[in-house]
Amino acid sequence: MSFQFQRKSQSERERILLEKSEQFLACGIRSTTIRPGYNMIMKSGKGAHITDTSDNEYIDYLLGSGPMFLGHSHxxxxxxxxxxxxxxxxxxxxxxxxxxxxxxxxxxxxxxxxxxxxxxxxxxxxxxxxxxxxxxxxxxxxxxxxxxxxxxxxxxxxxxxxxxxxxxxxxxxxxxxxxxxxxxxxxxxxxxxxxxxxxxxxxxxxxxxxxxxxxxxxxxxxxxxxxxxxxxxxxxxxxxxxxxxxxxxxxxxxxxxxxxxxxxxxxxxxxxxxxxxxxxxxxxxxxxxxxxxxxxxxxxxxxxxxxxxxxxxxxxxxxxxxxxxxLQTPGLYEEVNRKGLRLKNALVEMLDHADIPATVIGEPTAFQPMFTSQEVIDHRSYLTIDWAKNFRLIELLMDRGIVKGQEKFFISTAHTDDDIDYTIDVLKDSMEELKKATF
Ligand SMILES: Cc1ncc(COP(=O)(O)O)c(C=O)c1O
CATH class of the missing domain: 3.40.640.10 (Type I PLP-dependent aspartate aminotransferase-like (Major domain))
Known part of the structure; x- marks a missing residue:
């Protein structure tokens, strides 16, 4: 079945855990964006999907900051x-x-x-x-x-x-x-x-x-x-x-x-x-x-x-x-690169079509949209990016059941073409909102 997402109301357990994490964890809550409404507490992961303590399942492009290249719990x-x-x-x-x-x-x-x-x-x-x-x-x-x-x-x-x-x-x-x-x-x-x-x-x-x-x-x-x-x-x-x-x-x-x-x-x-x-x-x-x-x-x-x-x-x-x-499974790198490239290229096309100044840089399994009209080749050109768009994209994706970190889209061998199709659809629907992003 195709991936679907309808956010469930916050469980009592997640509410309590959010409170406790502020109280007992010195770093507070680890989130991918900066607005507290998007805080969640994860409980499990399988393949390219992760689930929070309110039982919302997300397609995961954060992948624990990269390690889950073969997916969660391979x-x-x-x-x-x-x-x-x-x-x-x-x-x-x-x-x-x-x-x-x-x-x-x-x-x-x-x-x-x-x-x-x-x-x-x-x-x-x-x-x-x-x-x-x-x-x-x-x-x-x-x-x-x-x-x-x-x-x-x-x-x-x-x-x-x-x-x-x-x-x-x-x-x-x-x-x-x-x-x-x-x-x-x-x-x-x-x-x-x-x-x-x-x-x-x-x-x-x-x-x-x-x-x-x-x-x-x-x-x-x-x-x-x-x-x-x-x-x-x-x-x-x-x-x-x-x-x-x-x-x-x-x-x-x-x-x-x-x-x-x-x-x-x-x-x-x-x-x-x-x-x-x-x-x-x-x-x-x-x-x-x-x-x-x-x-x-x-x-x-x-x-x-x-x-x-x-x-x-x-x-x-x-x-x-x-x-x-x-990782030595024949064709593994070709296949994961194909899927990553499909998403990367689709993102380039959508940003271009929506007339949003941006470039998408990186390699097929680790890439990042940079919201700037400059070519991004180093830290100083990176500093010209529109941060409001960077954070808004994370929120727009999360609203539709997709987790992405502040930097890269990480692609795993566990992402399916269905995951990629769903993500492309969500991105398409997000472009107008993204255009308006301000802090
Ligand atoms: C390029 C690079 N080097 C080193 C590290 C540090 O690795 P760790 O978080 O496992 O200490 C990271 C973590 O993101 C990284 O991206």
Whole structure:
């Protein structure tokens, strides 16, 4: 049956839970928009759909911010958990599944000769940075304006939340509680501006531990030559190039953005698409750098410490292993890209037809409408978007049973053509309202 949506009146349970979340959760209620009338408390997810505690079912394009690439509660993920959960979950000692998974990642991710396991994308970028620092014997990191690498102190600099950017390469802290001196260890460059970036890298080469980049920076796709240029200059100067593949890994292609765009970094950080939503992350990379985390590091007096109580636990690694196998189903990427592209192209057409100044950027399974007449290729052009339209779109979709985050439409292999058709119809009906959006 085709998807239908008629909002049910709020259940007593959801009303009470909303109150309690304000009372007991320090961050309050997590919502995709800013008007409180749209707050809801989720209770379950299956495939590409999620359900709230008033029993409203939504088509989900937030997908937990990306991890549910194969849909919620995918049978392979459920089976992987069930198949191991009664045989011990965490040992701190190397286990059989972790080795199998490491071998599999090394087989499919181009830069990964060796891997380490962690518990989130933030941990993965944090440890990749530490490895690079040890390898280079230098402290500073160069990242790009608008790029998000997680929640650790060095990552939360000039990320997408930055409304008032500073002059390059000055970093702007995005959170209270980060030591002031941290910003001095982070240099900021303009994404997609290879000349300016190479100039900054050359100027600061003696201080740099690494260059970290989201190969698709949020949804800014790399201009031809940008990633290649980064590769060239970092190779020449022997500065590790780190791809943050937390979003793009296993999503753009089995081998991630490095396979998709054809540029292989020295290190990469991965997480979301193979986690099934469980805590998991990994660093993969060149053997001579990765080895610093093991006996070689001790021998060289340059050992990188990065163990964690839950790192490589049997449940997360079993799920990742099962999902990587699942991703090798013939035709899977063609099919998910086809569906994503269908929605993306339909959105472009509708915005154009409705005469709404906008462009839709990103790749077929992670794209975003940008409400501006400018071409959006970096953070500064992103800042020209009409935020009222951005938020209004989320509300118009939610009114009709569709959940989307503030940034991307994430597409999963579980979205059906029926889901896409329904979404296109809703978008069509929303254009006139969207045009009028103001705060
Ligand atoms: C590109 C990128 N890197 C790192 C992270 C941090 O990952 P996590 O939330 O698992 O810590 C995210 C999270 O959204 C991300 O999008």
């Amino acid at each position: 049978p392979a993920m459920v089976e992987a958990v069930r198949g191991r959960v009664d045989q011990g979950t965490s040992f701190l000692l190397t286990n059989d599944v972790a080795i199998e998974l490491a071998e599999e990642i090394a087989r499919v991710v181009p830069c990964a000769e060796q891997v380490t396991f962690h518990n989130s994308g933030s941990e993965a970028t944090y440890y990749a940075l530490r490895m690079a620092r040890a390898y280079r014997g230098r402290d500073k990191m160069l990242k790009f304006e608008g790029a998000y690498h997680g929640m650790h102190d060095h990552a939360l600099m000039s990320a997408q939340f930055t409304m008032e950017p500073a002059d390059f390469p000055q970093a702007v802290s995005n959170s209270a509680g980060i030591p002031q001196q941290t910003s001095g260890d982070v240099l900021i460059a303009p994404f997609n501006d290879i000349e300016r970036t190479v100039e900054l890298i050359r100027k600061h080469a003696d201080e740099l531990a690494c260059v970290m980049v989201e190969p698709m920076c949020r949804t800014f796709t790399p201009l031809p030559g940008f990633l290649e240029g980064l590769r060239e200059v970092t190779r020449e100067l022997d500065i590790p190039l780190i791809f943050d593949e937390v979003v793009t890994g296993f999503r753009l292609a089995l081998g991630g953005a490095q396979e998709y765009y054809g540029v292989v970094p020295d290190l990469c950080a991965g997480a979301k698409a193979v986690t099934g939503g469980l805590p998991f992350g990994f660093v993969g990379g060149r053997r001579d750098i990765m080895e610093l985390a093991g006996a070689k590091g001790y021998e060289q007096g340059n050992h990188v410490r990065l163990t964690g109580t839950y790192s490589g636990n049997v449940i997360s690694t079993s799920v990742a292993l099962a999902l990587i196998k699942e």
